[in-house]
Amino acid sequence: MTEQTTGAFLRGYACTAEYRDDEVIEEYKNNPLIEAFPKRIDKSELLERIFRTPYYNNNHRKLDLEDRLELIDQIYDEFMQPLPSHIDLHRAIYSMIRRGYKGRNPLSPSFTRQFAIGHEKIWKAGIDSEGRNLAGISPTSSTFSLVGLSGMGKTRSVENILLQYPQVIRHEIYKSEPFIRTQLVWLKIECPSSKSLKSLCNNFYMAIDRILGTNYYAQYSRSREDTFDKLAATMSHVASLVNLGLLVIDEIQRVNKGTSGGENRMIEFIAELTNTFGVPIIIVGTFKAMYLYKKSLANIRRAIPVTYMEHIIDRMDNKQQWNLFLGSLWNLQYIKTETKLTKELSDTMYFETQGVLDITVKLYMHIQSHAIIKGGDERITPAMIREVARKSLQLLQPLFDKFRRGDTSTTEEEFEDIKPKWLELNDYLKQADHRVEVTGALSNEHKRALQQKDEQKIIKKLFDHAVQNGLEPLKAEQATNSVYQASQGMGNLNALMETLNKQVDESKAVVEQKKNISSLPKQRATKKIKPMLHPKDIRSIVLEGEKAGKTIDEALKEAGYIKPYDEFI
Structure with missing residues (x-):
């Protein structure tokens, strides 16, 4: 029985190959797959293309209640604000596609040889000590992992960048020679709800069929009896046939450890697909996907590509x-009274949304809807933000x-896609050998984890430096210890x-001061001179009486200090 699967995929545009002759990297020249790939979009043009906002003018404030509420509904789907992180993501995607094609030039003999050998044999053989597969190809692809908070726009960011470039390029003639070939530049699919890796492979075939009009699903899906290794090798074969430039797998957290053959299986699959056949892969998921990395990367670290990024x-x-x-x-305000964004309003919005972009957009929409329905001057206030947030969030x-308390303890299961289990994540960051970039509120924790990873080395360098500069051990x-602890594991070595x-x-100044004080000549102690006593002082009277052989009572009576007992009778 054939397993039927469905999965969302992204459709881009197709074009006929136009080859560039301005390639600056020598190794990329004479490769039709690279030369047909458009030139990189510069930063300003990229930001302009990605930015999206619904049509708006101030007259919208004068519309009736129902029209304005409907306009507010457009914000969620139509608003997209580019951020600096989009530029870095674009650079990564563009470079991954080009670099991946470097090792898979369809004009090279090794590329043709892999079809004669068979992808299943190549898959099982892996790569040799020099990084070449059984066909002699040295894969040049890389893997990029985009994992994080739900609601921060990971999927939309990747999709917006992919759509800036053609998805399908059709080749006909290259350098005056027939070159009939289809180039699938990028393919984005989702992990299926069935959670199995086999279903993921089937979603891969179905997406290609819908985009290219092929029949790979019927040809390669077959029955449940196919082993995973065989299915994965066939998937690599199809990727080579369509000259796939980049595979994006979204919702990776849906992969289930039980139904996919163990938590190592997914990472092994990605590593082998990248290493053996040179297909660049981007995996996207929420913090729930962290289980894939907790143990898997540590267990099969050698299989991870050198260019792996996260x-x-x-x-x-x-x-x-x-x-x-x-x-x-x-700027997208549909309330009657325009409310300027003040620091108090901004801080209140951040307090209520904690910087989660998706929730920020939704809360802003709810606030405006609340103000319009409530009526009056429809002005946004901090009190209104708090009131709506208490109900909506x-x-x-x-x-x-x-978040507000800085509590990093394990959160409830239903929040796993929003907040990672920090102890596990921190341990993972300290062990990771590959390049890991962290943005947002976790970035400070990441910096601390990186330094803690080399804590003893740093302390040793600081200690040696202090000793060399004259301090006793x-x-x-x-x-x-004082300097390192004061930094809370955050300062760089130079600081x-x-x-x-x-x-x-x-x-050293304190020690020098003590030395200076101790080197001064010591002064001889002088005997204390007792002060002269007044003749009528009791002490003087007693002393003089002792010299004369008188008792204390006698001396004091003579001096008039002790009166007769009957004086007042």
Whole structure:
């Protein structure tokens, strides 16, 4: 029985190949797949293309209630504010496609040889010590992982960048020679709801069939008896047939450890598909997907491509990017009274949404709808933001309260796609050998994790530096620990060295001051001169009486200090 699967996929545009002759990288020349790929879009043009906002003018404020409520509904689907992270993502995607094609030139003999050998044999053989597969191809592809907070626009960001370039390029003639070939530049699919890797492979065939009009699903899906290795090898074969430039797998957190043959299987699949056949892959998912990396990467670290990158996205900090995003969103006002965005309003919005972009957009829409329905001057106030947030974001309040308190303890299961289990993530970051970039509120924790990874090396360098600059070992150890702990594992080595130098100078100054004091000539102690006593002082009377052989009573009676007992009778 054939397993039927469905999955969302992204459709782009198709074009006929036009070959560029301005390639600057020598290794990329004479490769029709690279020369047909358009030139990189510059930063300003990219931001202009990605930016999207619904049509708006001030007259919309004068429309009736129902029309304005309908206009507010357009914000969620039509608003897209580019951020600096989009530029970095675009660079990564563009470079991945070109670099991946470098090792898969269809004009090279090794590329043709792999079809004669068979992809199943190539898959099982893997790559040799020099990084070449059984056909002699040295894969040049890379893998990019985009994992993070739900609601931060990961999927939309990737899709917007992919759509800037053709999805299908059809070749006919290259350098005056017939070259009939279809080039599938990129393919984006989702993990199926059935959660199995076999279903993922089938979704791959179905997406290609719908885009290219082929029949790979019927040809290669077959029955449940196919082994995963065989299905994956066939998937690689199809990727080679269509000259796939980049595979994007979204919703990776749907892959189930039980139904996919163990948590290592997915990472093994991605690593082998990239290493053996050179297909670049981007995987996108929420924090629930972190289980894929917790143990898998540590177990099969050698299989991970050298160029493997990972980007972990957390909620936005209340800083420059937040001001850019909210300021752009704030322009879409449909209330009667225009409300200028103040720092108090911005801080209140951040407090209630904690920098989650998707929730920020939804809350802003709810606030305007509330103001319009309530009537009056329809002005947005901090009190109104808090009132609407209490109702609209009621289910998220327990989680957001943890964010506000800085609580990094394990959150409830239903929040796993929004907040990672920090102890696991922190341990993972410290062990990762590949390149990991973290943006948002987790970035400070990432910096701390990176430094903690080399904590002993850093402390040793600080200690040696203190000793070399004249501190005794005990004092050097105390100064080193003081400086490192004060940084909370966040300062870079140069900054720590500067702080340590100040401590060394202060310590040396104290020692020098003590030396200077101890070197001064000591003064002889002089005998204390007792003060002269008044003749009528009781002490003087007693002393003089003792000299004369008188008792204390006698001396005091003679001096008049002790009266007869009957004086007052």
